[in-house]
Amino acid sequence: MSVLLFTIIVLAGAFLAGLVGSLTGLGGGVVIIPLLTLGLGVDIHYAIGASIISVIATSSGSAAAYVKEGITNIRIGMFLEIATTISAVLGAVVTVYINPGYIAVLFGAILLFSAVMMVRKKVDHSDDNSTGVLANFFKLNGSYPTAAGTVQYGVHNVVGGFLMMFVAGVISGLLGIGSGALKVLAMDNIMRLPFKVSTTTSNFMMGVTAAASAIVYLHRGQIDPGIAMPVTLGVLTGATVGSKLLVKMNTDKLKIVFAIVVTFLALQMIYNGLAGKL
Amino acid sequence: MKKTGKHYLADKDIQVILGTLLRVGVIASMAVVFVGAVLYLVVYHSDTVDYHQFNPRKTEYSSISAIFQGLSRLDSKAIIQFGTVLLIFTPVTRIVFSIFSFLIERDYLYVIIGLFVLCIILISLSNKLVG
Numbered sequence: 001m002s003v004l005l006f007t008i009i010v011l012a013g014a015f016l017a018g019l020v021g022s023l024t025g026l027g028g029g030v031v032i033i034p035l036l037t038l039g040l041g042v043d044i045h046y047a048i049g050a051s052i053i054s055v056i057a058t059s060s061g062s063a064a065a066y067v068k069e070g071i072t073n074i075r076i077g078m079f080l081e082i083a084t085t086i087s088a089v090l091g092a093v094v095t096v097y098i099n100p101g102y103i104a105v106l107f108g109a110i111l112l113f114s115a116v117m118m119v120r121k122k123v124d125h126s127d128d129n130s131t132g133v134l135a136n137f138f139k140l141n142g143s144y145p146t147a148a149g150t151v152q153y154g155v156h157n158v159v160g161g162f163l164m165m166f167v168a169g170v171i172s173g174l175l176g177i178g179s180g181a182l183k184v185l186a187m188d189n190i191m192r193l194p195f196k197v198s199t200t201t202s203n204f205m206m207g208v209t210a211a212a213s214a215i216v217y218l219h220r221g222q223i224d225p226g227i228a229m230p231v232t233l234g235v236l237t238g239a240t241v242g243s244k245l246l247v248k249m250n251t252d253k254l255k256i257v258f259a260i261v262v263t264f265l266a267l268q269m270i271y272n273g274l275a276g277k278l
Numbered sequence: 279m280k281k282t283g284k285h286y287l288a289d290k291d292i293q294v295i296l297g298t299l300l301r302v303g304v305i306a307s308m309a310v311v312f313v314g315a316v317l318y319l320v321v322y323h324s325d326t327v328d329y330h331q332f333n334p335r336k337t338e339y340s341s342i343s344a345i346f347q348g349l350s351r352l353d354s355k356a357i358i359q360f361g362t363v364l365l366i367f368t369p370v371t372r373i374v375f376s377i378f379s380f381l382i383e384r385d386y387l388y389v390i391i392g393l394f395v396l397c398i399i400l401i402s403l404s405n406k407l408v409g
């Protein structure tokens with residue numbers, strides 16, 4: 001395949017990945033890695049390197065908008081980044097020593113989990129009980145503006161959330177994805193933050209977490225300009241268009257369709273990983 | 279109550295600056311990648327791609343010093359990698375800025391937390407981690 005054709009195919013695929021990723025909240029990495037490996041026969045280590053760069057681009061781009069709205073809890077973000085950066089570097093260092101087949105299987109499992117998280121009905125567990133000792137020590141309790149005025153919220157189970165973030169960081173470093181589904185799980189269900197705060201704060205942290213592992217990938221030669229370029233430009237453009245469309249459309253049906261596609265991709269990744277084809 | 283209001287205002291200013299910083303970083307790095315991409319396609323468009331097997335030695339620009347050397351030759355691949363490095367450092371700059379803003383707020387606990395996160399990223403910059 002010529003460089004020109006490869007670039008055009010990846011650009012188009014990455015655009016779609018970014019578009020659907022931002023409309024469904026799943027992110028672009030989950031589609032781009034199967035596209036590169038299953039679709040174009042690219043080695044999974046190159047796919048991981050390209051994907052992490054697109055994660056930094058999309059998360060920084062959307063964090064820019066969220067941060068200005070004053071919803072992001074910067075203290076929670078910074079505090080949990082201790083866990084995610086250490087573990088992301090660990091994951092990125094270890095990833096090349098693992099059989100690519102196992103990485104593909106793990107990737108498939110995370111894809112399945114993310115698909116379930118996407119269609120699952122979310123329950124807001126947040127409250128304004130701000131008596132947690134660690135939450136007070138680290139000044140994590142906060143407030144955010146809504147149409148009905150400022151809402152106060154308390155942070156629960158800081159230790160549990162911190163440990164879950166450690167897992168999210170390892171996965172992010174191993175697979176080159178943002179692992180937003182795991183981060184939101186830690187914040188929604190364990191630390192019991194309001195949705196808006198958990199989504200925007202998770203997104204805010206993603207850039208730093210991804211930067212930590214991206215530097216390791218760069219030194220190892222996993223970031224090839226010929227792949228990273230179309231992936232990053234495509235995903236970022238797609239995500240930007242997606243965020244504009246998001247305000248105007250109902251994405252419930254799209255999420256179900258996308259969950260089916262993602263499940264199919266996940267099974268393909270697991271099958272190919274077990275069969276030793278990746 | 280007055281104190282919390284003031285605190286919120288300061289946080290708000292910081293958030294606006296942070297948002298602008300992130301946006302400028304993303305736009306600037308993507309512009310560099312785009313310029314590199316155009317040059318890259320002009321030079322290499324008819325070459326054959328081969329990414330079937332990961333080979334660490336094949337990637338020419340895998341360190342920041344190598345990227346700068348390539349940049350001085352205006353090599354298209356080095357320009358793309360430079361844009362990528364700018365992008366990687368966008369969230370890192372955000373941490374540095376946050377450390378200063380916590381310093382101004384005299385929130386020393388968060389100055390330390392920020393420095394700690396920055397250190398982890400600086401450690402990842404050393405080549406020793408990649409055997």
